[in-house]
């Protein structure tokens with residue numbers, strides 16, 4: 001049984017397999033490849049793209065889906081072990097995960113970072129608890145550490161724009177730039193872009209002001225992936241220098257290193273000149289694209305004129321969520337025989 005929650009579940013070869021299959025299915029639609037499969041989605045946080053694209057994957061593939069929102073209709077959920085449950089969370093993952101597994105063929109969970117301590121978010125306690133206790137394959141719809149589906153959709157977008165045969169991106173310079181915001185945001189999206197672009201062989205340039213470093217374990221993992229794929233990873237505090245000659249500029253707001261002594265919202269607003277705009281894009285390669293995972297705050301993180309310009313790839317990125325996720329769902333289902341899990345058979 002294959003869980004698909006972190007880049008370590010795919011590695012360099014797995015990422016290549018997903019991108020190739022997604023490119024191929026964009027040319028020749030696989031039809032009803034999900035034959036009656038049922039996906040259960042559990043959200044701890046809001047979503048537009050993730051929920052809509054997974055529902056579309058299941059409906060168009062001939063399967064179906066059900067959606068639960070923890071704390072909003074479904075019970076609030078505890079993941080910690082060894083504590084009396086005397087707080088405001090009546091349900092434990094130790095029961096919820098195996099119970100949901102009896103109803104569906106595949107589970108998907110979204111649980112954002114707590115944003116108190118980077119080490120705790122890096123350990124990804126809620127997603128790890130679901131991995132441990134689900135008895136069907138689990139897909140991450142963004143966790144505290146990573147947003148795997150987003151990173152894969154981003155690489156597919158790069159591959160389509162300037163990849164070689166089979167979407168090869170080896171040596172292509174791409175810049176991931178920190179952007180201002182009104183409050184600290186999770187590091188899952190920048191972590192996953194870094195990891196997936198490194199695994200795809202890109203020359204990844206990470207630019208952020210001092211104090212906004214990504215977790216050391218993620219940086220190390222990106223270096224390891226780059227070493228295997230022929231890519232490379234550079235870090236800079238100079239946004240313009242990092243963008244020079246890049247084929248893609250990816251803007252993302254994320255919070256400071258946590259815990260932090262300072263006023264985190266004030267730190268997010270202390271670098272308004274890091275807003276990504278057309279003046280910055282002019283330093284990139286002539287055909288460079290602009291990227292963002294969405295949702296994006298116009299004229300705060302990114303200049304509206306750039307989002308509205310032909311350079312923007314943000315809607316293509318969102319569409320590509322569908323294309324990579326139908327491959328992930330297919331892979332996860334093929335890794336597992338559903339009837340071995342339930343005491344009754346749906347076949």
Ligand SMILES: CC(=O)N[C@@H](CCCN)C(=O)O
Pocket residue numbers: 142185186187188189253293294295
């Ligand atoms: C605004 C916000 O909370 N963004 C979230 C979700 C991004 C895509 N799912 C983040 O920055 O991680």
Ligand SMILES: NC(=O)OP(=O)(O)O
Pocket residue numbers: 046047048049050051142150293294295
């Ligand atoms: N990019 C992304 O995951 O969007 P949603 O948060 O709307 O699902």
